[in-house]
Amino acid sequence: MPRKSVAIILLLLVFALGAWAQTPKPKQYKLSGTVRGTWGERLEGAFLVITPGDKGVLTDKQGRFSVLLEKGTYKITCQYIGMAPLEESVTVADDKEVELMLTRTNFKLKEVEITSRPVTDVNSTHMGSSFIDQKMLTRMPKLLGEADVLRSVSALPGVVNAGEGTSGFFVRGGSADQNLVLMDDAPLFNANHLFGFYSVYNPDILKSYELHRSGISARYGSRISSILDVSLRDGNEERMKYEIGVSPISGKFSADGPLSDKLTFLVAFRGAFPGYIMKLFPNRNIKNSSGHFYDGNVKFKYKLNPKNTISFSGYHSADGFKFPNDTTYQWKNTLGTLKWSHLFSNNFTGIATLVKSHYANKVEGIAIGEEFALNSGIDFTQLKLDFGYFGLDKHQLDFGGDAAVYLIDPGELVPYGSSSLNRRRLESDKGYETSLYVNDEMTLTDRMTLSAGLRFSQFAKIGPSDTYVYAEGQPRGDVNIIDTLSYGAGEVVQTYYGFEPRFSFKYSLTDNTSLKAGYSRTRQYIQLISNTAAITPVDVWKLSNKHIEPQVADQVALGYFYTSPESWYDFSWEVYYKKLYNQIDYKDGATLLLNPTLESDLLFGKGNAYGSEWMLRKNQGRLTGWVSLTYSRSFRTIAGNTAAETINGGKAYPSNYDKPVNLNIFTDYHLWPKWKMTANFTYTTGRPVTVADSWYWYQGQIFANYTGRNQERMPDYHRLDVSLNREIIKRGNVEYSGSFSVYNLYGRKNAYSMLYQHYYGEAPAAYKLAVIGAPIPSINFNVKF
Template sequence: MLQRLFLVLLFFVSQQVLAQQASERQYRLSGTVKGAWGERLEGAFLVFSNGKTVLSDKQGKFMVSLPAGTHEVTCQYIGMAPFRESVTLNADKEVEFTLINRNFDLKVVEVTARQVTDQNSTHMGSTFIDQKLMTRMPKLLGEADVLRTVTSLPGVVSAGEGTSGFFVRGGSADQNLVLMDDAPLFNANHLFGFFSVYNPDILKSFVLHRSGISARYGSRISSILDVSLRDGNPDKMQYEIGASPITGKFSMDGPLSEKVTMLAAVRGAYPNYIMKLFPSRNIQNSSGHFYDGNLKLRYKPNENNSLSFSGYYSNDGFKFPNDTTYQWSNTLGSLKWSHLFSNNFTGDVTLIKSIYKNKVEGLSTGEEFELNSGVDLTQAKISFGYFGMAGHQIDFGGESSLYVIDPGDLVPSGTSSLNSRTLQQEKGYEQIVYINDEITLNEKLSLSVGLRFSHFSKLGPATTYVYAEGEPRSEQAIIDTLYFGSGNIVKSYQGLEPRASVKYSLTPSSSIKIGYSRTRQYIQLISNTAAITPVDVWKLSNQHIEPQIADQLSIGYFKADPESMYEYNWEVYYKKLYNQVDYKDGATLLLNPSLESDLLFGDGYAYGSEWMIKKNLGRLRGWVSLTYSRSMRQIKGATEAETINDGDPYPSNYDKPVNLNIFTDYHLWPNWKFSANFNYTTGRPVTLADSWYWYQGQIYANYSGRNQERMPDYHRLDVSLNREPIKKGKVEYSGGISIYNLYGRKNAYSMLYQHHYGEPPSAYKLSIIGAPIPSVNVNVKF
């Protein structure tokens, strides 16, 4: 249905364009934006004197159609000096712009790579986020955070107070592919979500793709968060120290030789004394810590080759007052070789390793145990970019992934009466090939057409159960057991993932865009919590769990004034979801060998309208974003036990219809800026008991339909005062003061029940942060 509708819209737009003829001769200006070391810069912002703007792509390439004559072009990239040049066109032309690192000893015009929506490209639903602006946003406990910044964008809502998990356009947290230098992360949180794994001091760029996703991306059905770390400074060694109320960090980067640069950073947090200030007794009596480290090396032997390595390790520990401790760690590594075959043909080969481990320890007398689980991903990618055909930018390549999942290993200890249990390891292969072409047909019409093919195989050794037909799945309904040897194929899935988008320019500064995409996901998180936690279970698709599929259709209007001072975006979307996972009442998710018997499967849909207006220049900058959206699920099984809400659609756990975000950044006086961020969202759906009854001396709850009630609406105001970097001699200082939750709103994180003897249990809300949280941060660079 969505494919047919998209084709009708595409045909209509094409006919409108073909009916018009260009009023003057246009020529194609294409080129590459490079850094001082020859690295290709993604997200460089180019402004032309006629008001057109364009962003460079992953390969640093750009292309724009301009009338004959001389045009002034300004190229901007964060951390580098602005580049200005005149270009004369009387034929198609190719250029190369090289930017140099900004000399901080000179007083230069501040240039930042703003959050820019390129209305002249086919991209939609993608947001480039300014790292410098992120560091000025009000902070929780003094630390700027990528994931918290992402939740201020249209179509994105937070998983809850104090968490850095996020939901995009009606999808769950595990439906977001979160990357660090191309390596996927299976848990991007520190301290259960108070911080993310990204060190803000070493970021290069980060992009969120919500729709119009290129065929080069996949493996998740909601969004792609692509985060890149900067390379080491090729000119000189520099050092940076930062401190906030609970974190300390140190980074260094610079040249190791003429051809090698290095970036290294470490960070740690010990928040125990701060946790004593929270109103929740559970938090007051808890303890925790985390530390992480990054290492990035880049070797450039010549102009046509470069080799880079990016490594990351993190470790978290948390102890709740009930004598249970949680530990989790991430180990990432990516090795990338980039080769320039010619100025119009590039290639990359990337090897990736991502290991995520959990450990839960029970310390209560008689219940001592250790529970271990984790995910191990090995991945190889090859990608090419070809720019030699007029009006085309072609990306193609493939990747192969091996997933190894340890779902759980329970080891009793001490005086424990528990029995040991080890669930069978899971293995699966995913292979992908793709091609994507950015096509410029004329001044007004351009297309992006892509096709991705994915194939997944669940491998043995494996044990699977056969359930009696016509009965609800349960342990009692198992009638046979199938065994698969090592390397044998248990189940395979495959399918095409078409992607397409079209841009029609109404004027040089405004356009309409239409996009369609199909995405597939073969790994899912089995969790009944809002955010990703250490006790969640990752599960591969198998005979009983089919891959998740999403079809999304988006239509948007994009406008920017000639000086890019103001931008306006309006986008509407509809998303159809297949093979969505939900749970039976009272489901057992942990250490369950027949987990599929407690799972329910159905479809869903999500739709919404997103508005955003931004002011990029002047003393006052910022944006207002407003989203109205719905996210619904429908579980209608063969039996009543496998059906939710009588088979009628019901709100998903992430259905928050109204989401308003207002961010302002005001230049008070030289070197000082005031920022404020206000967020309002509809309360999250919950399932509550509407009555209680006694049976054989016990109180039982009678619940209303699934997710038919809502927690109170959420709203919060954060403010900060930031000291811009100032240099005294060879030392540069910056810092700020933030107040998170300025007016002390006690937002509900979850609903719980309290039992008083002789009375039915009463519901109450749990607030994680119910008071203003002030903090200060200081950074010194030398």
Template sequence: MLSKILHTFLIVLLLVMPVLAQQTEIRQYKLSGIVTDASGERLEGAFVVFSPGGKGVLANKQGRFSIKLEKGTYEVVCQYVGMAPLKETIVLDGGNKEVVLMLGERSVSLKQVEITTNSIIDINSVRMGSSYMDQKLLTRMPTLLGEPDVVRAVSALPGVVNAGEGTSGFFVRGGSADQNLILMDGAPLFNSTHLFGFFSVYNPDILKSFTLHRSGISATYGGRISSILDVSLRDGNNEKMRYEAGITPVTAKVSMDGPLSEKVTMLLAFRGAYPDYLLKLFPSENIKNSSGYFYDGNVKLKCTINKNNSLSFSGYHSADGFKFPYDTTYSWTNTLGTLQWNHLFSNNFTSTATLVKSIYKNTVEGIATGEEFQLNSGIDLTQLRLNFGYFGKESHQIDFGGEASLYSIQPGDLVPHGTSSFNRRTLNEDRGYELSSFINDEVKLNDRLSVSVGLRYTHYTKVGPADIYMYSEGEPRSIKSIVDTLHVSSGGVVQSYQGLEPRASLKYSVSENAAVKVGANRTRQYIQLISNTAAITPVDVWKLSNKYIQPQIADQIALGYFYLQPDHVYEYSWEVYYKKLYNQIDYKDGAVLLLNPTLDADLLFGDGYAYGSEWLLKKNQGRLTGWVSMTYSRSFRKIVGETEEETINDGEAYPSNYDKPVNLNVFANYKAWPKWTVSANFTYTTGRPITGADSWYRYYNQIFANYVGRNQSRMPDYHRLDLSFNREPIIKEKAEYTWGISIYNLYGRKNAYSTLYQHYYGAPPGAFKLSVIGAPIPSVNFNAKF
């Protein structure tokens, strides 16, 4: 039903566009240009307005814009969140013209009681369900152990909840953690956190900005069905070499950036963590004898070859390790590389070719006597993207291109050693490739109405080597019901899927400061994370679609109202959405996920749906700034199989693992003294669903808990208050210093992360809740730039 509504909406837009877009006359001259900051870095999404006429245009990913205007003199106003507006006068006197608009940083008001922060929403764009945050706003938020965190900041936005205290992953509008495409300079990440979720992989000192797309997603994006987290790191500046160093209770970091020559800029950054001394302060022997570490490094090079060509490289490598005493150690690495070539064919036609490599490797090592082993797994992605942008048609911004992705997954290789009694076990490599093409057109029909219409086509093929198990009809799939095995040799086709992904959104400007937006989109996903936990863990397995695992599909419709005060003091947004999900994965009771050659037999498949309402009220100026974000949402799954064993909850809908109906976030930043600001962040969410026990029974003199109904119980509600004190930059000669104090979990709330049932003699099994962080955690951070 929802897919029919989506297709109808797209057809209606295509029919009315030619009528609404009739032009009264043809413009004679073309004004093109780029928007940059003071260091020369190009600003995607900058909004440029021309008067008289009030025409506006958005800069693309390369910071370029193009518009047709009549001959005359124009006042140009350029705005970009977090930057001071620019006003210039431009004369078109007989030909096309190319300009450069350079924006400066927004400064603190001379009154010393007014701080201006950037907007999270953009009423000028036709895109909806998108939230933007830059590095300056991120660093004002209270931190855990002194380190600003992108993933934690994302969880404070409407429609987003996290998996729990100190965990990796986040959930967007009823979707699972693996349904979010997380990017670093265009390269996908398969594990976005350090130390099991306490830190993200993004070094905040070199972060430029990030945007979270929840709905109204452009056809240029694909691969995941819930959201896109697009994180950009800044380029090296082209003025002079700059250095920065910082320290927190757990991390130390250094970075440098600047010009290597007239045409080449460079950025280098390194960060390392040393948590062992803190672990030894805990009274628990298990924690005291544990140890952990992480380090990561970034390199970014940009070469401006000439006016029409530039080449850039962004590289990243990280390594994590954690050891629990006596039994297990975990280690994992991320390696990313992005090589990008930007070419300008003309002022109206641009192209970007991107080669991406993303490698995630994970190792679990058993060290207990008699159980020594090493379990290796990982995923290797190679991707080529071609993106083109065309601005030659008035009031249109046309993007088109394609992608080719090759996935290679090692699901598990168990290598015993020492006195181990285990046998070597290696699962077949999981290989597949995905091809896609897209076109997206953003059209300004008139001063009030704009639309974005796009179409994405994807084709996926799972290839061998692979063993396809054939199961007896009418019986639950299991190792006992296998009747035949079909072996597919390396490179042979196992299964293919394809499909269209229509995208459409519309913006109607009620006034200069208010807009109504509506959007509808279909998304498809051919890779999924197999995990029976709410959070992403190192032992989870990525798996490609195959004969039994069909691609996940989501259809979403959304409606929103957006308002920005004329003086930009307040902004407000309200969105409602409904999402239908197909081919969702759940698990049989007692499913074995690790090193299981018949994993498909332990998986269950069904549909789901989610709906919700999101509110955001933000104050941008004055002594007190901040926002209130409120979400009410529900998320359900329905698994109906051919047999009782393959059916969950008697075929009735049940809450998904990510169903947290109420999510409230309050962030406040108060300029308490001339040089100091106080920031506070309060979070409240409904407890996540769990499968609980309502009774117990005795079997062969053993006592067991009786679990009834999938996800029919809930964890206690979660709430937490964080506080921080931040010193305004201290500028001395050629150096700049900043420092701050933060307290995470100020009132020491013992939020429960998980529940276990344990039996003590003479009493029935009781429920016990595990709290990861149950005490206030103070920290100090210090940064120096020179």
């Protein structure tokens, strides 16, 4: 095209944009407010629809919302799970503050229909986050009769599961330990029961959960891939209520209610003994294994006065698992969260939170001549202060900070009986992490909103500690240790710090459509040293030190979001690119357990991940559900100073979490009154594996020859689960509900891992290990009274 024509086109475009910019727009005013329950609690995640215009908005953690509207009269419809819908008329002629009070559902009504809130919030700066409430979770098909938070997360865009029979998950090319998994603000270092067949979350007392995978607020830190923020409900204030549930392998009980007009409580207990169900599995090791778990929750909430509330949430669990003739595993989680919420004014709130999380595990060898007990664990303590200020025009300000202490026991091996093993113990690993943050959500114009945040974090590795010094230019290893630096108790071994800027930008194309962009930098000072797909009891948690630098990730994301009028449908499309630094991989034949020179078996490099995520959801009607499709890639590059510290010749190779295609389809069909059929189909590309391309003989033994890491793939993964759910039947004050599910309906033998079988005189042959290779039916029945 001639340059003159291009110049004319550009000139016309400039004039058109200028004319559009100068077109007078009606003045808009800020309608903001708070959504509360009638008992005073601010309700996070309440969904409001404002008509005319069909604007949808969600309340934040403080129960606050804000939206720009032209002068006029509007109808606000507010919905919240377990609450009666509220409709109010509001006249907007200036900036206006309102307070909406929701009441509990009136159980005397025949039926109260509360529509699902959309996944896509087009009017906020939030992107890369997905919200699921307890009601939707309980409808999803179940494995062994129990709804599972972690397994349901893998049905969301940008998330893939760690493998068949596990509830671990990977987010946008990151590893399992790069996800911060919370229960009422307390982190979990192993969120699995029975190696992943169950998660630690009791679905009967769940309030809601949200997964943040981009656009993460500066309020969150400590992990570089995602935040899974799970909230448990409080005890009800009306009367004592009880719930009993049974499934083929488990039983559970919960009770909640008021102890006084100011104090409520909730207790819940679960236990499972899946021995006879495990005999249905085709895998011989699983068939002959045994396991059990129990867990319990307790929660108190005390309302001192209208401005002060104190709450406590506690959790304890214990697991046991035994493989035939070999090894037993035991692990425990103990969590506690003490929270004080204070209302300084209607526009200024504060929350002080004390967090404790303790994880301990024990591995016991029972083979004759090799008896041993291996104990390890991690202890975490944190104090957090979070404040929210809403008094500035067109600003919503959040700020605060936290201080945390990590104490890791990497393990002690204690032989007993006729064992020939030697007793060994590694020194403990201690560190301090502190941070400060500020986040401001600014309304720039009637269509543009910016959320800008800055987090500053600092970490100090603390003695006592012996740190090895290795010869320069040589691979790290025992033979290349030239000195040992000894640090006393309380001495600072190494310090790391850095800024973590975050921002998200929203531009509204229409009232129902928006474009969003975001950038975030995240830092992580604790890492999981593991060569397995999912978190297991034998994994090693390790703090950053002189040899292990913090993991850092930079992520940029761009998205398009749409919600149809009346919120019947919503659609989102996001693309992202991540750059990761100080990523960990392992030397061939690395020793990870009880290794005093662990850093000598670790390799460090860079990573990059990119992808595109689509999600279409139908929220109303007889058929609801969603389709989620993700295309993504994840690579690592390990190029050390020597050949022994280099992988794949220094060229990029697929990470262990690289699964390019991930498709999930979830449907919820209203068959007839009180009966619903749900189905979930998932498909993912097979996980990368390193396999031998040839074998050779040397001195009478067979050895494998590997040409590159993760150059082959396991078979693709796909599975269909179905569930028939009976909605609640009410008989006076008693409620009944139940479900029948089939996990892996068509019996797909998905590969969990790839192993080799040795045959005399021949090269080993590869075969896949399938943990669940048959349909697994289950039934669940609940009674509330």
